[in-house]
Structure formats: C-alpha cells, structure tokens
Amino acid sequence: GALQPIADLGEISRRAGVLLLVDAAQTAGVCPIHMEAMGIHLLAAPGHKGLLGPQGTGVLLVDPAVELRPIREGGTGAHSRSLEQPAVFPEGFESGTLNVPGIAGLAAGVAFLAAESVAAVRRRELELSTALLEGLRAIPGVTVYGPERPEDRIGVVAFNLEGMDPGEVEARLDEEFGVVGRAGLHCNPGAHAALGTLDRGGAMRLSPGYFTTMAEIEAAVKGVERIAQG
Incomplete structure (x- = not known):
C-alpha cells in the first residue's frame, strides 16, 4: 500500500535521459496524477x-513525444486497404475487435470520477483506511505492513495474524463475518519476499474503496479481532 515517490523518479529519469513507465494499478482514479509534472512518459492502469x-x-497513456511500435498486428478496422499496420495512434495498437461494452463501462466509471473528483475519492479513502489501520493495529497478534502514516499509502492494507495462515483468515472473515478480502501473494512475490x-x-x-462505509470498516476490524481471539 505504499505510495512511491514518482515525481522524484521522474526527475531521475529526466537526468538520465530514459523513459519512465508507471504502473498505476492502485492509484489511477484514487490519487491525483499529473504526467507532465511528475515526469511520466507512459502510464498504464487496469480499468476495473x-x-x-x-x-x-x-488504459495506456502515452506522451506524444514517445514513439512506440506495436507487438501485435492485424485487423484494426481502419486503413483496411493497406497491408501494413496503421501508423496512427491509437488505431495502430488496437488490433482486432474492441471490447465496446467494456469500454462503455469504463467511460461511465471515468465520468463518475470526473464528476466526484479524484481529490474527493482520495479524501474518502484516507478516512476509511485510517480507521482500518488504527483498528487493526490495536488488535494483539496482528502485524500490519506498510508505511505508518495513512498519507503515505493508499487504501490497500496488508496484515497477518500471528500463527495463522492468511488463507484461513480470508476464509473465516468471509464465512463468519461477511467480510471479503484477498489472501496470498497479490501478484507480487518479490514484495512478499522483502516483507x-x-x-x-x-x-x-x-x-476499502469509495463506496465502502465506516460500518463495514468496523465490521472488518471486529471480525479480525474475533479471529485473533481464537
């Protein structure tokens, strides 16, 4: 859940003359991001x-000054008479039939965020994650990972209970308390090796996300506390 110093990395990249690609899987739509100010050349994020x-x-946002080459070629529905992959952006990188229903759903999500503002989402997430962090840290036998200050992290809170497999904690929270989370390596074994x-x-x-309620945070903390008590 730790926020990374992207602007600092952008400055390092600028001095070195290299491109900076940022994986914004956990921050797009949640934290304000300014590609130019942060020195980001390419920014990738899942829609879901x-x-x-x-x-x-x-989505993949690309600085206009960056030249990319597609790794997949085929029908794009544009420039159909040509045997060459279109050189225009973004058609040259969108081979095959597009996921139109998915794109429409993504557009609706982005429109909602634009109306609410990413800053409002960030404030709400900070409120919820602060309550979750404080509640979990007060439970004996619980280890919470990541930065101490909520301002230095996003609403992704990883923790373990002493002597318990995280998969068991996940199952019990779901079955006994109706709290859904995720146990495991979270697509990043390197991070868990470091931890x-x-x-x-x-x-x-x-x-916790924008639509999570404080009552749900309290229920999650109580569930973890009950499990920790045995």
Missing part, C-alpha cells in the same frame, strides 16, 4: 480498480 470500469479493460511473508503464503489484504 480505481477507474471503476469492468474487468478486461485498461518476509513469502514462505508463510503472503498476507491478508483488505482494500
């Missing part, structure tokens, strides 16, 4: 997380 779109969608949680199967993760 903070952008509130359906699964199977995503020292790789050999125990990773960690349990709870991720």
